[in-house]
Every structure is written in structure tokens, then in C-alpha cells.
Amino acid sequence: MRNEEIFGHKPFLVIADFLTKNGIAVLRFDDRGIGESTGNQSTGTSEDFVRDVLAGVDYLKSRKEINHSKIGLIGHSEGGMIAPMAAVKSQDVNFIILMAGTGIAGDSILILQSELIQRAEGMPEEEIQKSLKVQREIYSMVVENKDDAILEKLLRDKFNSEYSLMSEEDKNKLGDPEVYLNMQIKTLTSPWFKYFIRYNPQQTLEKVKCPVLAINGAKDLQVPPEQNLSAIESALKKGGNTNYEIKLLPGLNHLFQTSATGAVSEYATIEETISPIALQTMLDWIKKITK
Secondary structure (H helix, E strand, C coil), rough: CCCCCEEEEHHHHHHHHHHHCCCCCCCCCCCCCCCCCCCCHCCHHHHHHHHHHHHHHHEEEEECCCCCCCCCEEEEEEEHHHHHHHHHCCCCEEEEEECCCCCCCCHHHHHHHHHHHHCCCCCHHHHHHHHHHHHHHHHHHHHHHCCCHHHHHHHHHHHHHHHHCHHHHHHHHHHHHHHHHHHHHHHHCCHHHHHHHHCCCCCHHHHHCCCEEEECCCCCCCHHHHHHHHHHHHHHHHHHCCCEEEEEEEEEEECEEEECCCCHHHHHHHHCCHHHHHHHHHHHHHHHHHH
């Protein structure tokens, strides 16, 4: 989204302001159904959002003050998954920057993310492993079952089985079990979630031929850098792309803030919206490949 606010911060606004002040034109647009944008965000998938991005590229090509041979994309998190998809579909995308972009499959991302966040928040190891086991079983159901009616039945049966084993204290925390279950099923069977969890970015990254900058914060717990940066680099190499840079930025979290632990609970308490190091890294690379 154009000025999306995350935990009181507006990182896309800060990025756009910084790049514009340094001579890089920036186009931002609202998500579907926000502001004057049409459409329904809740029914869209990452593939649909690629079309939205490429509509923005087409608009830039209509502007005479823009150098049409130097149009690039910056994508954060899911945007870092969408940018390669757009680059493969359109030769008008001349470079891409992946900020905490994904290099491994959606279900693997979510399992890793859950493990790291729970550990950072101090959950006992036994509880973490129990939680991950349930998540793996649920995500496997979503990945393997394309029929929504069958998937919903499997999810209901799984929930009822787990619910019967819960303590009264945990049941009370959950609230009305039917309300909770319906919310979970709505999320797990939504078009966006099903697409994300089943999508593996490897094949797309192998087809990307334009220059790529992939950056991650070393303390990112949502898109773990070790697994994702190495997977991105491996896919680009396999596809024969030699014009890329992979950078791990020390001390930064998923939002590219300077962070003590990387925990999600820190996001709102950190005054910095985005590290100057992240901003300068992107600017220097853009200038280098567009000169």
C-alpha cells in the first residue's frame, strides 16, 4: 500500500522520500479497494497483485519524464516474492530489489517464522515443538487438498481433536471454539493463503534475467535470512543470472529497523522506521546499475 502503516511506522513513505531526494523517481499505489483503487484485496492472490504491479509499470512507460529503460521494482516481504514474478512476465522490469524476499516455499517460511518468533518471545521448547507439529500437519492439509469442502472437513476434525486435549485454561483463552474455528478456516482456505503456502519461488527466481539486489536483516525472524538469501542466490545461479548482489545487513529486523532481538514485539517500540544503512545500500546499488 502507498503509505501502509506498520506498528506506527510508514516505511514505504520513508523509502520513497529518500530515493526521490536522491534523484530516483518513485511510483507508489494503493492496494485493491483502498483509496481510489478498485477491486477486492481479500479475494486476490500474489499472482493477481503481479498484474497490479505491471499496470504501474505500464503507467510509468506513459510518462515522458521517466527513463523507460531503467524501471525497477522494490518489494518487501511478499513484495519480494511478487517482484521476481513481475520481472519474469515483463521485459519492461529492468531491475528488482528484494527486501526480505522469500527464497523457499510458503509452508516452510511459516514454520520457520513461527519457531523463531515463539523462541524469541520466551515460549518453552516443549510447547514450541508441539505447536510446530500441529502447524506442519495443518499446512500439509492445505498444500495437498485442492477441494475446499474436503479441506474444511479435515481442518474441523483436526481442531476438534486438538481441542479435546487442551486444558481448561487454554480453552478459556481461546474463547468460543466455534467462532475461533470459523476464523481459522476462513484464513486457511482464503485464496491468498492457499496460493502463498503452496508457492515455491525457486522456479520463478531461476527465470529472472534482470539485475537483482536481495537484502535481509540479520535479525529477521519472519523471513529468516540464512535460509532465504542462500535459496535466492542458488536459484539465480542455477538460472544463469550473474548480475546480482546478496547482502545480509547486521542488526536489522524484518522491517529493516536497528533491533536488539528481532522480535515482533519490538517493532512498535523502536523509534527508527528504517535503517539508513538499508536505504543507502539500495540507493548505491540502483545508481550503480542504472548509470
